[in-house]
Amino acid sequence: xxxxxxxxxxxxxxxxxxxxxxxxxxxxxxxxxxxxxxxxxxxxxxxxxxxxxxxxxxxxxxxxxxxxxxxxxxxxxxxxxxxxxxxxxxxxxxxxxxxxxxxxxxxxxxxxxxxxxxxxxxxxxxxxxxxxxxxxxxxxxxxxxxxxxxxxxxxxxxxxxxxxxxxxxxxxxxxxxxxxxxxxxxxxxxxxxxxxxxxxxxxxxxxxxxxxxxxxxxxxxxxxxxxxxxxxxxxxxxxxxxxxxxxxxxxxxxxxxxxxxxxxxxxxxxxxxxxxxxxxxxxxxxxxxxxxxxxxxxxxxxx
Amino acid sequence: xxxxxxxxxxxxxxxxxxxxxxxxxxxxxxxxxxxxxxxxxxxxxxxxxxxxxxxxxxxxxxxxxxxxxxxxxxxxxxxxxxxxxxxxxxxxxxxxxxxxxxxxxxxxxxxxxxxxxxxxxxxxxxxxxxxxxxxxxxxxxxxxxxxxxxxxxxxxxxxxxxxxxxxxxxxxxxxxxxxxxxxxxxxxxxxxxxxxxxxxxxxxxxxxxxxxxxxxxxxxxxxxxxxxxxxxxxxxxxxxxxxxxxxxxxxxxxxxxxxxxxxxxxxxxxxxxxxxxxxxxxxxxxxxxxxxxxxxxxxxxxxxxxxxxxxxxxxxxxxxxxxxxxxxxxxxxxxxxxxxxxxxxxxxxxxxxxxxxxxxxxxxxx
Numbered sequence: 001x002x003x004x005x006x007x008x009x010x011x012x013x014x015x016x017x018x019x020x021x022x023x024x025x026x027x028x029x030x031x032x033x034x035x036x037x038x039x040x041x042x043x044x045x046x047x048x049x050x051x052x053x054x055x056x057x058x059x060x061x062x063x064x065x066x067x068x069x070x071x072x073x074x075x076x077x078x079x080x081x082x083x084x085x086x087x088x089x090x091x092x093x094x095x096x097x098x099x100x101x102x103x104x105x106x107x108x109x110x111x112x113x114x115x116x117x118x119x120x121x122x123x124x125x126x127x128x129x130x131x132x133x134x135x136x137x138x139x140x141x142x143x144x145x146x147x148x149x150x151x152x153x154x155x156x157x158x159x160x161x162x163x164x165x166x167x168x169x170x171x172x173x174x175x176x177x178x179x180x181x182x183x184x185x186x187x188x189x190x191x192x193x194x195x196x197x198x199x200x201x202x203x204x205x206x207x208x209x210x211x212x213x214x215x216x217x218x219x220x221x222x223x224x225x226x227x228x229x230x231x232x233x234x235x236x237x238x239x240x241x242x243x244x245x246x247x248x249x250x251x252x253x254x255x256x257x258x259x260x261x262x263x264x265x266x267x268x269x270x271x272x273x274x275x276x277x278x279x280x281x282x283x284x285x286x287x288x289x290x291x292x293x294x295x296x297x298x299x300x301x302x303x
Numbered sequence: 304x305x306x307x308x309x310x311x312x313x314x315x316x317x318x319x320x321x322x323x324x325x326x327x328x329x330x331x332x333x334x335x336x337x338x339x340x341x342x343x344x345x346x347x348x349x350x351x352x353x354x355x356x357x358x359x360x361x362x363x364x365x366x367x368x369x370x371x372x373x374x375x376x377x378x379x380x381x382x383x384x385x386x387x388x389x390x391x392x393x394x395x396x397x398x399x400x401x402x403x404x405x406x407x408x409x410x411x412x413x414x415x416x417x418x419x420x421x422x423x424x425x426x427x428x429x430x431x432x433x434x435x436x437x438x439x440x441x442x443x444x445x446x447x448x449x450x451x452x453x454x455x456x457x458x459x460x461x462x463x464x465x466x467x468x469x470x471x472x473x474x475x476x477x478x479x480x481x482x483x484x485x486x487x488x489x490x491x492x493x494x495x496x497x498x499x500x501x502x503x504x505x506x507x508x509x510x511x512x513x514x515x516x517x518x519x520x521x522x523x524x525x526x527x528x529x530x531x532x533x534x535x536x537x538x539x540x541x542x543x544x545x546x547x548x549x550x551x552x553x554x555x556x557x558x559x560x561x562x563x564x565x566x567x568x569x570x571x572x573x574x575x576x577x578x579x580x581x582x583x584x585x586x587x588x589x590x591x592x593x594x595x596x597x598x599x600x601x602x603x604x605x606x607x608x609x610x611x612x613x614x615x616x617x618x619x620x621x622x623x624x625x626x627x628x629x630x631x632x633x634x635x636x637x638x639x640x641x642x643x644x645x646x647x648x649x650x651x652x653x654x655x656x657x658x659x660x661x662x663x664x665x666x667x668x669x
Contacts, residue, residue, distance in 0.1 A: 193388035196355050201402035201453075202376035211401075215392040 046275070053077070053272040060267050076272040086273065088247055089254030092164045094280070096250055097232035099168050104175040104228040109221070111176075112183035113209050117195060127184055134177035142241045145170060149242070164248045170238045175228040182227070186220030187213055222288050230281050251277045305366030305456040305489060306331045307352060313360035314347050314513075321347045323513040324361065329491065334483055336492045338500035339510035339536070346461055348510070349493045353459050354378050366456055381450035382459040385466060387442045389434040389449075395421075396430045399448045413452075420451040423485060424478075440471045444478070451486060458483075460492040464499065476502055497537050501525070509533050531666035534588050534659060540623060543594070543633045545587045546663070549579060558587065558655070561629045569604035569655055576660055579669065588659035588668070591623065594635030596643070597652040604656040615643045624649065 052060060054072045064070060080086045114120075115127040146161070149169070153160045160166045190213060198208045214221065239253045249257060255273040259266045307329040314322040322344040329335045337345040350356040352363055354375035362369050370378050381402075389398050396417050403413045421427045424444040434442055443463060450458055463479070464472045480503055483490055494500055500507045501521040509516040509524065509532070516536075517529045528534035534542050550557045550565065556573040559565040568576065579585075597607040613632075616623040617639060624635045624643050635651055637643050660669045 191386060191388060193384040193386055194390065196353075196375075197382065197384060197388040197390075197449075198401075199355070200353060200375045200380065200382050201449075202405045203401075207405065212390055216390070218392075 046278075049271040049275055052267055053275055055268055057266070057268055076268040077276075080269055080272050080276065085246065085258060086254070089249055089251045090276075092249065092254075093233060093251040093277075096164060096167045096171070097229050100171040100175060100232040101225055101228045103168065103172055104179050105221070105225065107172065107176050108179040108183055108224065109214065110209065111180045112187055113205075113213055115180070116184045116187035118205070127181075130177050130184075131181045133173075134181065138174060138237050141173065142238060145173070145238075146241060161242060162244050162248055164243060164250065166242050167232075167235075167239055167250070170242060171232045171235060174235070175231050178231075179224040179228055183217070183220060183224055186217040190216055226284060226288055229284060233277075233281055306333075307457055307489060307491065308364040309348070309352075309361070310364070311361040312348070312351060312358055312363060314344070314351060314356060315359040321513055322351070325515055327508060327515065327518070329489060331489055332487045334490045334492065334503060334505045335508060336494060336500040336504035336506075337508045337510055338494055338497055339516075341495060343510040344513040345493045345495075345508075345510045349459055349461055349491055352457070352491060353380055353382050379456045380459055381453045381455040381457075382461065383443075383446045383450050383463045385462040387434070387446045387466075389442055389445055391434050394431050394433055395426065395437070395445050395448075398434070398445055399452050402449070402453050416452045416454070417448075420448040423451065423482065424448050439467050440475055443467065443475055447479070447482060451482070454488075456489065458488050458490040458492075460490065460494075462494055463492075464494070464496075472499075479503060498539065501537070507537075509536060511536075528588075528659065528668055530668060531586070531588075531661050534661070534668060538590060540591050540634050540636075542588050542590050542659070543631075544661070545589070545628055545631050545633060547585050547587045547660075548583075549576060549581050549585065551581070560587065564608050564628070566606040566608075566653065566655060572604075572655060572658065572660075576669065579660075584663040585669075586661040586663050588661055589653060590657065591634045591636045593654035593657045594633065594651055595654070596637040596641035597650040601652055605652050605654045607650055607652045609648060609650050611648045612643060612645060615645055624651075626651075 048067075051067065051069055053076050054069045054074070056071065056073050056075060059069075059071055111130070115123055115130070149160050149166060152158075160169070194212060194216070195208050198212050203211065234252065235250075236252045239250045243249055243253065246254075246258065251273070255270060255277065259270045259273065307327075309325050309327040312322060312325045313320065325344075325348060327335075337348060339345050347356060351358050352365075354370065354373065358371050362371060364370065365378060365380070390401065393401065399417050399420060400413045403416065408416075417430070418427070421430055424447060426441060426444050426448060429437060429441060429445070434445065437445065446463070460479075464475050467475060476499060479492075483503075492499075492503060501524075504521060506518060506520055507524055508518050511532050517524060517533045519527070524533060524537045528537060528542075531544070535544065545560055547558055547560050550559050552565075552567075556568045556577055557565050558568055567573075601607060610626045610628070612624050612626050614625045616625075619639070621636045622639050622641070622643050624637055626633055626635070626649075637649075637651070641649075643649055661667065662669060
């Protein structure tokens with residue numbers, strides 16, 4: 001390009017730059033507008049929960065401004081955190097979620113590796129099949145699952161129904177297909193040459209998985225872990241169906257069954273329980289967020 | 304270290320034959336380059352030697368043992384990939400020692416070998432870095448280091464320089480040659496770049512459509528190509544191919560290029576071609592450096608002719624000139640001071656002592 005050409009196009013370019021920065025300014029304004037809108041929309045319920053959890057039952061039922069706390073109290077928190085029942089729900093939820101995450105990873109990682117890398121008869125069909133099982137809603141699955149576990153219980157004599165540990169068998173039907181599916185994606189994005197290099201270096205399939213694939217796909221693995229934990233922690237339908245005794249309940253079902261008696265809602269404690277229940281996933285997200293985002297966007301670009 | 308032999312090796316993918324019966328003997332310490340256009344089967348051949356692809360038919364031998372069913376890790380080979388294939392979560396030292404660690408070598412020996420390889424490749428300072436902190440050339444060195452520390456029988460290179468920019472490629476080419484001079488490991492190197500093939504190889508294997516076209520030293524391939532494909536593939540700018548026919552004029556053999564241009568063949572060439580049927584469709588193969596500017600004292604067998612240049616490309620040490628002979632585009636190389644200009648007439652000279660004559664239908668160099 002000669003300088004002459006640039007000089008000639010000078011005025012028109014100036015106008016273009018101006019319109020571009022104007023476009024950008026407007027784009028930014030719209031972005032902020034919608035972001036604020038979404039933030040308000042999604043933050044209102046938790047804020048309302050927080051406000052309600054700080055009120056006494058009397059203040060909740062009084063006809064005052066529901067968006068303001070006039071006599072803040074921590075009594076709801078104290079009551080819940082000293083109640084053995086609530087701590088029992090918390091404990092059940094924790095143990096179920098943690099074991100389910102471990103079981104899911106133990107199944108999904110090798111499954112995804114096999115489906116992503118080992119060519120065998122029907123591997124492509126199997127990979128699709130894994131995903132299809134995830135598409136069947138749990139509201140359809142719970143009846144046959146209940147029947148199946150009933151048969152197993154009758155046949156083996158091991159009590160499964162109405163025991164918290166039955167959830168350890170049920171939840172993986174939700175978490176394993178999805179985690180396997182997304183991990184197939186992560187593993188598939190690892191260059192083929194990497195496992196070929198490992199193969200030539202003398203690594204077995206298992207060593208390739210543990211020493212190359214797992215460390216390289218760690219962000220993806222963490223994303224899958226968070227997913228499995230969130231699903232297990234927040235699952236409502238299955239524990240509602242499969243567990244009924246108070247001491248077997250997990251948090252979401254426990255709160256709604258014990259704090260709602262007939263048409264009497266103990267709102268203060270329900271909100272407190274929900275907030276406390278939301279804390280563990282929140283903490284995990286906060287710590288692993290960077291990994292999670294890196295995991296979700298991995299493989300989008302090379303390098 | 305060992306020799307490598309391929310016996311009637313075939314690779315079939317469903318209905319497609321990617322490699323169609325290859326015979327090749329690679330001597331101990333030899334540097335062999337497989338070269339050809341993409342899809343010619345050169346990478347597949349290399350991967351079969353590595354054990355990354357099954358062999359559909361035939362035998363592959365390393366050090367005299369048939370390795371058809373031996374897994375890659377037991378073939379005692381090392382491979383350098385086009386995209387380096389470094390383990391991203393390991394440091395340079397860990398990358399290089401991975402194979403040795405898997406085989407449970409003593410720590411002291413691993414350290415000694417890594418240090419030695421790093422010194423050889425001049426990457427001692429980088430030993431604790433991760434691959435993403437390295438430039439392309441440095442990554443390539445690490446990939447070579449990973450191969451060297453294993454001290455394998457055979458090195459396999461799969462287009463190792465294709466991801467580097469032109470300048471670095473030339474530099475790394477020399478590095479690879481130096482390393483081979485030091486370690487003397489039998490090497491099979493795949494590339495689509497004929498310059499790389501010529502500069503690196505003890506012997507070049509030119510492949511096309513799953514077959515070997517010709518095996519020979521770089522000079523043999525350049526000066527005595529066996530087929531149309533090899534003649535056209537080796538050399539840059541490529542050899543010119545001009546349709547022509549043989550004529551008998553007053554007892555002498557003459558090569559007619561166009562209605563206007565015909566040259567008497569030098570005696571040696573005339574004797575060689577005299578038995579050919581005059582009806583055959585022939586191609587004259589002549590390299591650009593044998594089409595130069597004409598001058599007053601042309602040697603025997605160098606024939607002048609007049610043409611009009613289409614385009615000239617000044618390269619500094621020479622100028623490439625392009626012109627047409629009856630519609631066939633032809634390239635010549637003239638002195639930069641010979642006054643070649645776009646669109647101008649010029650008197651050129653063709654050195655028929657270095658000509659090749661090809662059968663247009665069979666592609667054989669006669």
